Every structure is written in C-alpha cells, then in structure tokens.
Amino acid sequence: MNTNENLPQCWQDFEQVVQAGIDRVILFGPPGTGKTYAGLNMGDIDAGSWRLVCTEDMTNFDVTGGFLPGQDGSFDWHDGAAVKAWRGNGLRGGRLVVDEIDKAGGDVFATLLAMTDTVDSAKWENPANGRIETPKDGFSVIMTTNIENMEELPSALKDRFPCAIRINEPHPDALTNLPGNIREYARKMADAGERRISLRQFYAYGQLARTCGDERAAQLIFGDRAEAFLDAVKVDRV
Amino acid sequence: MTTIMEMKRKDLRPLPELIRRKDGANDEPAEWDIHPCAAERGAPMTAVIPRIMNVPIQDFELDRVIRAHEMMHAKVSPGNRQPWIDRGIATDRAMIVAEEARVNFLVAKAGFDVDILEDGTEMNAGERISQRGDWAEAVYFVAAISGTGGLNKYLVGIRRHRPAWSPRLRRISQLIQKEFRRIDRTRYETPLSSTKTASGRLDPEKELVEGYFHTESIAEWLDRLAEEPHEDEPEDEQDEESADSNDSEDGEDKVEDDDEEGGGVGNEKEGDHDCPLSKQDLESQQPVRKDEAGSWAQLNVKEQNLTRHVPGGLGKKRIASNMGRNPRRIGRMFTDPQKRIFDRKVKGNGGVVLIDYSGSMSLSEKDVLDIMDAAPGCTVACYTTNSHDKDGRANLWVLGARGRMTTNIPRSRGGNGVDHPALVWAVQQKQRRNAPLVWVTDGGVVGPGQGYRDQLAMQCIKTCLKSNVVIRDNVEKAVELLNAIAAQKPIKKWWPLYFRTTYKRQTGHKLEV
Numbered sequence: 001m002n003t004n005e006n007l008p009q010c011w012q013d014f015e016q017v018v019q020a021g022i023d024r025v026i027l028f029g030p031p032g033t034g035k036t037y038a039g040l041n042m043g044d045i046d047a048g049s050w051r052l053v054c055t056e057d058m059t060n061f062d063v064t065g066g067f068l069p070g071q072d073g074s075f076d077w078h079d080g081a082a083v084k085a086w087r088g089n090g091l092r093g094g095r096l097v098v099d100e101i102d103k104a105g106g107d108v109f110a111t112l113l114a115m116t117d118t119v120d121s122a123k124w125e126n127p128a129n130g131r132i133e134t135p136k137d138g139f140s141v142i143m144t145t146n147i148e149n150m151e152e153l154p155s156a157l158k159d160r161f162p163c164a165i166r167i168n169e170p171h172p173d174a175l176t177n178l179p180g181n182i183r184e185y186a187r188k189m190a191d192a193g194e195r196r197i198s199l200r201q202f203y204a205y206g207q208l209a210r211t212c213g214d215e216r217a218a219q220l221i222f223g224d225r226a227e228a229f230l231d232a233v234k235v236d237r238v
Numbered sequence: 239m240t241t242i243m244e245m246k247r248k249d250l251r252p253l254p255e256l257i258r259r260k261d262g263a264n265d266e267p268a269e270w271d272i273h274p275c276a277a278e279r280g281a282p283m284t285a286v287i288p289r290i291m292n293v294p295i296q297d298f299e300l301d302r303v304i305r306a307h308e309m310m311h312a313k314v315s316p317g318n319r320q321p322w323i324d325r326g327i328a329t330d331r332a333m334i335v336a337e338e339a340r341v342n343f344l345v346a347k348a349g350f351d352v353d354i355l356e357d358g359t360e361m362n363a364g365e366r367i368s369q370r371g372d373w374a375e376a377v378y379f380v381a382a383i384s385g386t387g388g389l390n391k392y393l394v395g396i397r398r399h400r401p402a403w404s405p406r407l408r409r410i411s412q413l414i415q416k417e418f419r420r421i422d423r424t425r426y427e428t429p430l431s432s433t434k435t436a437s438g439r440l441d442p443e444k445e446l447v448e449g450y451f452h453t454e455s456i457a458e459w460l461d462r463l464a465e466e467p468h469e470d471e472p473e474d475e476q477d478e479e480s481a482d483s484n485d486s487e488d489g490e491d492k493v494e495d496d497d498e499e500g501g502g503v504g505n506e507k508e509g510d511h512d513c514p515l516s517k518q519d520l521e522s523q524q525p526v527r528k529d530e531a532g533s534w535a536q537l538n539v540k541e542q543n544l545t546r547h548v549p550g551g552l553g554k555k556r557i558a559s560n561m562g563r564n565p566r567r568i569g570r571m572f573t574d575p576q577k578r579i580f581d582r583k584v585k586g587n588g589g590v591v592l593i594d595y596s597g598s599m600s601l602s603e604k605d606v607l608d609i610m611d612a613a614p615g616c617t618v619a620c621y622t623t624n625s626h627d628k629d630g631r632a633n634l635w636v637l638g639a640r641g642r643m644t645t646n647i648p649r650s651r652g653g654n655g656v657d658h659p660a661l662v663w664a665v666q667q668k669q670r671r672n673a674p675l676v677w678v679t680d681g682g683v684v685g686p687g688q689g690y691r692d693q694l695a696m697q698c699i700k701t702c703l704k705s706n707v708v709i710r711d712n713v714e715k716a717v718e719l720l721n722a723i724a725a726q727k728p729i730k731k732w733w734p735l736y737f738r739t740t741y742k743r744q745t746g747h748k749l750e751v
Contacts, residue, residue, distance in 0.1 A: 192255040193269030232253040235309040238348040
C-alpha cells in the first residue's frame with residue numbers, strides 16, 4: 001500500500017476528504033482510473049458498500065427496491081442498493097456508490113436526489129410495511145462520472161455533492177499488477193483525452209507481451225496505434 | 239506499398255504523452271495537441287511545457303523518422319530555453335543547431351534510420367549560404383544536419399561557390415558525431431539524454447536539465463568555429479586526407495566520399511576563396527567537456543548602509559565659463575573672445591568599480607576602503623560567495639553609490655562564485671555608455687565549489703571585450719588606474735594571466751592589450 005505522500009495528488013485529495021468525514025463526494029475524470037473501486041473500498045466502509053450503475057432504462061427498483069414474486073405465489077419486497085446502504089450493518093449507515101448518475105432517467109434521478117439528500121431531510125416510506133426509513137449515521141455517497149465539466153451536472157445534484165475531485169490517473173495500487181516496464185506508461189496514458197489508452201488495455205498488453213512479444217502484443221491490443229506506441233517506447237527508452 | 243485507404247485507417251499521430259522525464263515536465267497525465275504538418279524543414283516543432291507537437295502524420299518512412307525526432311525533443315529538450323540563453327555561454331542559434339545534432343544522434347541510437355532525414359532543400363541551402371559567404375551560418379547549418387542524410391547534398395551546394403569550406407564543414411560534422419559518441423560510451427559522463435535537473439528541483443520552466451549541458455558545450459564550440467576572422471592558412475589537401483584517414487583508423491570517423499569535390503561542381507572562380515577556419519584552428523579547438531563545464535551561483539545583491547559622504551567625483555572637472563561669482567580665470571579677460579573668466583563644474587562620467595573579494599585576492603578591509611576613496615562618485619561593489627551559501631544569501635554588496643559610501647565592509651567568504659553575473663550587473667550600473675568600468679580581479683574566476691574553467695573564463699573575457707572593462711589585479715594598480723581616469727589620462731588595458739592563457743587556449747589568438 002502506498003503512503004499518502006507517495007500518492008498522486010488526486011488520490012491524496014480523495015483520502016483527505018474521506019478522512020475528514022465528507023460524506024458526499026463526486027469523483028470525475030477519464031474512465032478506467034479506479035473511481036468506482038475507490039468508492040467501494042476506500043474510507044469508512046465497515047458497514048458495507050453498495051453499487052448502483054445508472055442507465056437510461058433502469059428503474060427505481062434498483063434504487064429503493066420493489067416487489068418480486070415469492071415462492072408461495074405472493075410478492076416479497078426486495079430492498080434496492082440505496083436503502084441497503086442507508087441501513088448499512090444495522091448500526092451504522094454504509095456507502096452508496098452511484099456510477100454514471102448523469103445517465104439516469106428522470107424518475108430515477110429524482111429518487112436518487114431524495115436518497116442522497118442530507119440526513120435530516122432524507123426520508124422514505126417502505127411500501128411493504130409502511131415504515132419510515134432514514135439513513136443511519138455514517139451513510140455516505142460517492143458518485144462517479146466521466147463528465148469533464150461539472151457545470152453540465154444538474155444544479156440540485158451539485159448542491160448535494162459539494163466536493164468534486166477529478167481523478168486523472170490510476171491509483172498506484174491498481175498499477176502494481178502490471179509489468180514494471182509499462183506501469184508508468186499506463187499512468188500517463190490514463191488521461192490522454194481521445195487518445196487515451198485504458199488500464200485494461202495495458203493489462204492485456206502486458207499479459208500478451210509475455211507470450212507473443214512486444215510487437216505482436218501491440219498490434220493485437222493497440223491496433224492502428226501499434227506503431228505509434230512502439231516508436232514512443234523506443235524513444236522513451238533511449 | 240501502403241494504399242491511401244490504409245493510410246487513412248492508421249492513426250499515426252505520435253504519443254508524446256508516454257514520454258517520461260525527470261525535470262517535472264510531462265509528468266501529470268494530460269493530452270498533447272498534435273497538429274499535422276508538412277514533412278519540410280521548419281514545419282515540425284515541439285513545445286514541451288504547453289504540450290504541442292506539429293508533425294507529419296503520413297505513412298512514409300521519412301515522416302516516421304521526423305515523428306521520432308520530435309518525440310526525442312519531447313524526451314530530452316529543455317522545456318524552456320531562456321535560462322540557457324541567460325547563461326550567455328553560447329548563442330541561441332548555436333544552441334538550436336547543437337540540439338538538433340544531439341536529438342538526431344539519439345534518434346539514431348534509438349534505432350531509427352536518420353540517413354533518410356532530408357527534405358531536399360539542403361543543396362539549395364548550401365548553395366545560398368556559400369554564395370553569400372556566410373561562414374557562421376555554414377557552420378551552424380552543418381551542425382543542424384550532422385549525422386543525417388542531407389549532409390552530402392548540403393556540402394555539394396557549398397562547393398558550388400566555396401569549395402574550400404567543404405572539407406572543414408565535413409570535419410566539423412564528424413567532430414560533432416565523435417563527441418556525442420564519446421559522451422555516449424563514457425560511463426562517468428552525464429547521459430546525453432538526461433533530463434535530471436542540475437539543482438534537483440522539479441521545475442521545467444527554470445531549472446537546467448543535465449543532458450543539455452552537452453548541447454551547450456557543443457554550441458559554445460560552434461560559436462568559436464563560426465567566429466571570423468581566423469588566420470588564413472594555405473590549403474594542404476594531403477594533410478587533410480591524412481587527418482581524415484587517421485580518424486578512420488580508430489573506427490570512429492567514417493570519412494564519407496569527398497569525390498564530389500572534383501565532380502563537376504566548384505569549378506567557378508568564386509570557389510577559390512579560402513576557408514575562414516584553418517585546419518589547425520579547427521583541430522586545436524575542442525568542445526568543453528561536461529566535467530570542464532561550470533556554472534555560476536545566483537547573484538544576490540545587497541546595498542550596505544551608505545552613511546559616509548564622499549566629496550568629488552571621478553572625472554569631475556572645472557571648465558571655463560562666462561558667468562559665475564569668482565573670476566578664477568581672469569587672464570582670459572583679454573585672451574578669450576567670449577571672456578570666460580569664471581569656472582563651472584561639469585560632472586564626470588562616473589564609473590563602476592567591481593572588486594573580486596575572494597580569498598585569492600587577499601584584500602583587507604583597508605584595501606577596499608582605499609579603492610573606494612580613489613573612486614569618488616562611482617558605484618563600488620564587491621562580491622564573494624562559497625559553495626555552502628544557501629539561496630538568497632547576499633553575495634554582492636554595494637559599498638558606494640550616488641556620492642556616499644559605507645564603512646561597513648563585509649567579510650570575504652573565500653570563493654568567487656558569481657564573477658560573471660557580478661560583471662554583467664556592473665555593466666548595467668554604468669551611468670553612461672562610455673563610463674569606465676574597473677574590475678579588480680586576479681582573473682581566477684570560478685563557480686561555487688568548482689575549479690577554474692575555461693568556459694566560464696571565456697564568458698567573462700567576452701563580456702570584458704564587449705563592454706570595455708579595464709582589469710587590474712591589485713589595490714595599488716587599481717588606485718593608480720582610478721587616479722588616471724580621474725585625471726583623464728589615457729589608460730592601458732591589461733589582462734590577467736588566467737585570461738590570457740584561456741583565450742589563447744580557446745581561440746588560438748592573443749588577447750589584445
């Protein structure tokens with residue numbers, strides 16, 4: 001595990017924020033840098049963490065829950081990720097990680113706004129038993145998105161998430177699984193705009209290079225950009 | 239053969255984002271702006287700090303080598319050349335071309351074929367430069383294309399008007415390559431491609447990257463070679479050939495065919511001009527090696543409390559006037575048609591006295607006060623530092639200015655450290671262009687914690703020559719000189735032995751007295 005001083009600035013910022021007890025954070029930036037992983041695993045997650053991946057077709061079933069046919073022909077209530085995170089381990093609230101919130105449809109978005117509201121305002125009536133649920137202490141939400149401009153997010157959402165951190169490079173722990181000679185390249189290419197090479201591509205390249213050699217691995221993984229990649233490595237290693 | 243459709247499918251934009259450096263540049267992951275451009279001299283370019291690269295992106299081998307060349311700039315070239323220009327060791331033009339040579343050498347080392355690096359304009363360039371008789375540009379241009387395929391064509395162009403230049407230029411190119419090979423294979427030398435900063439601080443805007451010291455050394459050498467005039471020497475083709483073959487023997491300098499020399503070009507009458515650089519001069523001058531290169535400390539100026547009033551002024555004098563109070567020149571009543579029987583004072587030129595206060599000068603406080611007394615109205619300053627000084631600590635003290643002086647002389651800290659920056663500062667203090675500048679020094683100019691380096695001494699010599707600095711090496715001579723300046727007597731130039739030796743060694747000529 002890296003010490004805080006060795007971490008890239010964006011990860012230091014994130015650690016500082018969660019350690020200070022900020023419980024509503026947006027992580028944004030290029031894909032494949034470990035934003036979701038960090039949301040699920042970093043900070044106070046003793047009470048558990050739940051993930052929601054937003055799409056246009058998703059319903060509130062994923063957020064708050066819904067009825068599903070039971071074995072005896074009746075309908076049983078199943079909690080959604082947000083309610084589970086509210087309850088946490090029963091003593092303390094858990095962590096809710098909402099991926100790509102900007103892709104959620106209108107209904108879901110409104111529900112998410114309600115579920116991620118401040119503890120004092122957040123209330124939800126369980127249709128199964130009519131009980132009023134509120135988030136337990138310690139409930140936190142990490143929202144991730146690939147949107148680069150935070151102004152594009154709805155103002156109600158921005159208001160609930162006062163802290164936004166741009167994650168522009170992978171967490172060093174995520175790089176340790178790569179061969180040493182390409183770790184730095186993977187880090188640097190994580191935020192290269194439209195010419196970005198994802199961490200997952202580097203994992204595949206590292207694995208393939210062991211058996212097929214660098215040139216063939218580059219052709220298979222980077223395709224049209226294999227020559228540019230290999231030339232850059234040649235120059236870099238001079 | 240790659241078809242147009244295949245070309246379109248390929249994304250040949252280079253990936254400078256991958257490049258690792260050790261000076262802090264390109265460290266944060268971020269996208270570069272890649273702009274396609276023509277594969278012609280002058281079009282491709284790389285700006286490391288703003289992350290911009292103009293490169294040809296077609297699927298030709300030449301384009302690929304140009305891309306590698308620009309990528310190498312992104313890898314090794316300084317983010318900002320201004321600190322190097324400010325050092326004043328070499329000219330901007332020389333550093334640009336020397337950097338081209340270093341980058342091409344490294345591109346070849348990385349496995350790219352730099353022989354194909356030519357754009358077809360080299361012959362025209364050679365012809366144009368030789369027609370104009372621009373020896374300096376001929377030297378700089380040959381450095382820029384040293385090691386590439388364009389060299390031979392350039393020399394063909396040169397021979398059209400100045401055939402005598404061609405062997406010298408080819409030799410310069412060979413010596414550049416030889417120097418790079420030497421640096422590359424010497425383990426204790428700083429690597430050619432190093433981007434570690436000399437200070438260890440990560441600041442690509444301000445810090446000096448180590449690898450570029452090699453470029454600077456080559457550039458300073460090119461400046462020397464480009465200088466005119468040099469003594470002409472009769473051409474001796476036999477010597478030329480034997481020198482070339484000697485180099486071939488050690489396997490380092492493959493002498494390329496000079497058969498074009500007689501191959502139908504260079505037959506014009508113009509071609510009989512001698513080369514401005516004699517063979518002897520060329521072979522006797524060497525680039526300064528990295529371990530022979532030095533650097534100055536940062537100059538930190540402090541003005542002492544100038545409490546004592548110093549009456550008078552250097553060069554101040556009375557001249558006859560036709561108005562006044564006391565008719566001191568009554569005799570003019572009858573001899574001067576304008577009857578200028580009074581006096582009026584005119585200001586002197588002022589002047590600057592710079593005192594090397596290092597240990598080797600062995601100056602006492604009294605010596606410094608004596609010099610100050612002899613220089614009324616002048617700006618007087620002394621400088622000294624040592625290798626232990628931290629950033630920001632004063633190393634140049636203003637002891638006298640604007641008719642006032644201090645009685646509080648600082649203690650010497652043993653070393654020099656800032657001779658050239660202090661000299662440049664002193665030049666800037668001159669009240670008038672023709673105000674005298676006296677430098678009291680023994681010529682033992684050294685950087686902090688370093689030995690005497692010809693490179694640094696040459697920098698001081700050049701500034702002295704350019705700004706007409708008069709040097710004296712001890713108090714008596716300095717006071718004598720200041721008195722002579724005050725009396726407006728003719729003054730004699732003098733150079734310390736250090737400077738005379740360095741100048742002779744570096745240029746092959748004597749310093750004029």
